[in-house]
Amino acid sequence: DGQLFMMAQCHADPQAATACASIPLESSDDASPAVINYVRHTRESLVIDDAVTEERFASDPYILQQRPRSIVCLPVISQATLVGLLYLENNLTTHAFTPQRLELLHVLASQMAIALENTRLYAAMAHEIDERTRAEAALQKALVNVAQLQEQLQAENVYLRQEIQSVHAFEDIIGCSQPLLEVLHQVEQV
Numbered sequence: 001d002g003q004l005f006m007m008a009q010c011h012a013d014p015q016a017a018t019a020c021a022s023i024p025l026e027s028s029d030d031a032s033p034a035v036i037n038y039v040r041h042t043r044e045s046l047v048i049d050d051a052v053t054e055e056r057f058a059s060d061p062y063i064l065q066q067r068p069r070s071i072v073c074l075p076v077i078s079q080a081t082l083v084g085l086l087y088l089e090n091n092l093t094t095h096a097f098t099p100q101r102l103e104l105l106h107v108l109a110s111q112m113a114i115a116l117e118n119t120r121l122y123a124a125m126a127h128e129i130d131e132r133t134r135a136e137a138a139l140q141k142a143l144v145n146v147a148q149l150q151e152q153l154q155a156e157n158v159y160l161r162q163e164i165q166s167v168h169a170f171e172d173i174i175g176c177s178q179p180l181l182e183v184l185h186q187v188e189q190v
Contacts, residue, residue, distance in 0.1 A: 029062075031062070031087050031089075032051075032057065032060050032062040032063055032066075032068070032071065032087075032089075033060075033062060034057050034060040034062070034063070035048070035057060035060070035071055035073050035087070036073060036085060036087060038056075038073075039073040039074070039075055039085055040075075040082065040085065043075045043077065043082055044075070045072070045073070045074045045075065045102075045106070046071070046072070046073045046074075047071075047072050047097050047102065048070065048071040048072070049070060049094050049095045049097075050069060050070070050094040050095070051063050051067075051068045051069060051070065051071050051089070052067055052068075052069065066091070067091070068089040068090070068091050069089075069090055069091055069092060069093055069094045069096065070089065070090040070093065070094055070095060070096035070097055071087075071088070071089045071090075072086075072087075072088050072089075072097040072102065072105060073085055073086070073087045073088075074086040074105055074106065074109045075109070076109045076112045076113045076116065077113055078113040078114070078116060078117045079117070083113060083116045083117070084112060084113075084116060086105060086108065086109045086112065088105070
């Protein structure tokens with residue numbers, strides 16, 4: 001299991017809802033680490049109707065200090081992998097999380113799992129597209145280089161053919177002209 005991050009928090013005041021910039025849960029004072037670790041390790045939903053009197057978490061410093069009344073923590077599971085936790089608490093009343101509300105929260109946790117999986121797949125697809133784009137750019141660059149080399153080879157081929165033709169043409173002329181051969185022979189002797 002990896003490190004947990006708090007992604008958002010909301011208070012009874014709708015104006016107090018905030019999206020967090022992935023705060024590590026260990027750095028947050030807004031949730032019970034004991035409850036979160038329990039659900040993280042058991043992967044089972046936990047409903048606490050009265051957190052102040054709940055014996056399992058009676059010594060939790062967060063619960064002792066903040067005195068939340070009702071707490072619910074649900075695992076968010078995608079393809080048998082824990083991908084997150086849904087943690088809610090009510091500081092005003094006990095038994096706040098009724099069976100109907102829990103049913104809705106389970107649906108919400110399922111939708112969160114789907115959304116997180118879609119986000120992961122989208123990120124993987126975006127990474128794959130980036131890799132393919134880079135590979136395509138490298139291939140295009142290589143094709144340009146190959147085309148340039150091909151042009152250079154063709155130009156050299158034309159040049160060499162012209163050289164061969166000019167050398168053969170000169171030898172053919174020399175071979176046909178007896179007076180020129182005699183002059184070249186005398187030049188060689190000097």
